[in-house]
Amino acid sequence: MKLTELKAIKLAELFSALSDASRIRLISLLMDGELSVRALADGLGMTESAVSHQLRGLRQMHLVRARKSGRQVFYSIDDDHVSRLFTLGLDHVQHG
Amino acid sequence: MKLTELKAIKLAELFSALSDASRIRLISLLMDGELSVRALADGLGMTESAVSHQLRGLRQMHLVRARKSGRQVFYSIDDDHVSRLFTLGLDHVQHG
DNA sequence: GTAATATATGAATAATTGCTCATATATTCA
DNA sequence: TGAATATATGAGCAATTATTCATATATTAC
Numbered sequence: 001m002k003l004t005e006l007k008a009i010k011l012a013e014l015f016s017a018l019s020d021a022s023r024i025r026l027i028s029l030l031m032d033g034e035l036s037v038r039a040l041a042d043g044l045g046m047t048e049s050a051v052s053h054q055l056r057g058l059r060q061m062h063l064v065r066a067r068k069s070g071r072q073v074f075y076s077i078d079d080d081h082v083s084r085l086f087t088l089g090l091d092h093v094q095h096g
Numbered sequence: 097m098k099l100t101e102l103k104a105i106k107l108a109e110l111f112s113a114l115s116d117a118s119r120i121r122l123i124s125l126l127m128d129g130e131l132s133v134r135a136l137a138d139g140l141g142m143t144e145s146a147v148s149h150q151l152r153g154l155r156q157m158h159l160v161r162a163r164k165s166g167r168q169v170f171y172s173i174d175d176d177h178v179s180r181l182f183t184l185g186l187d188h189v190q191h192g
Numbered sequence: 193g194t195a196a197t198a199t200a201t202g203a204a205t206a207a208t209t210g211c212t213c214a215t216a217t218a219t220t221c222a
Numbered sequence: 223t224g225a226a227t228a229t230a231t232g233a234g235c236a237a238t239t240a241t242t243c244a245t246a247t248a249t250t251a252c
Binding site for chain 2: 214218219220
C-alpha cells in the first residue's frame with residue numbers, strides 16, 4: 001500500500017497540524033463545544049495572538065471551523081474525523 | 097476535556113511521529129507486512145541511514161517494532177492503533 | 193465621526209528537525 | 223582471524239516552526 005508522494009505529503013500535513021501541544025490543547029478544549037478566541041486563550045494561558053496564529057493552521061487543515069458572531073469568532077471541531085483521530089491518539093498514548 | 101500539559105505533549109509527540117512524508121511512506125509500506133531496512137530504503141529511494149534514523153523515532157513512539165533475524169532487522173507496524181490512525185487520517189485527507 | 197474591543201497578520205527570533213556524511217556495531221562467511 | 227554485509231548512530235547543516243511584538247482590520251458603543 002505504497003502511497004504516492006503527494007498523498008503522503010497531504011497525510012503528513014494533517015498529522016503535522018496535530019503535532020504541537022498547544023494545538024492539541026486547543027482541540028481538547030473544543031471537544032466540549034465551540035469557544036471564542038479569547039476563551040481559548042484564557043483557558044490555556046496563551047496570548048490571543050498565539051492562539052489566533054495556531055487556529056489559522058487548524059482552519060486551513062479543516063480541523064476546526066470558525067463562526068463569526070458580532071466581533072467575536074467562535075471555533076469548533078470541524079468534523080467527526082478530527083474528534084476520532086484525537087480520541088484514538090489519546091487512547092494510544094494512555095494505554096499502548 | 098482540557099488535557100494536562102503532559103498528556104498534550106505526549107499526544108503531540110505521537111502525531112509528530114506521523115508528521116513527516118517520509119515516515120508516512122515508511123508506514124504505508126509496512127501496512128502490507130514486515131520489511132527489512134534495505135527493502136524500505138529501496139522501496140522509497142532513501143538511503144539506509146535516513147531510513148534507520150526515521151525508524152528509530154517510530155520505534156521510540158511504539159509505532160513500529162523491530163525483529164532481528166541474522167544481520168537483518170525487519171520492521172512492522174507495532175499495534176492496531178497505528179494502522180487505525182493511519183487509515184483514519186487517510187480517510188480525512190481523501191474525502192473530508 | 194472617535195474610542196474601545198475582538199481577532200488577524202507580518203516580521204523577526206529561537207528552537208526543532210530531516211538529511212548527509214563519516215563512523216561504529218553486529219552478524220555471516222571464507 | 224579478516225572481509226563483507228546490514229543496520230545504527232553522532233555531528234553538522236539547511237529548512238521549518240512557534241512564539242512575541244507591533245500593527246491592521248472589523249465590529250460595537252458613544
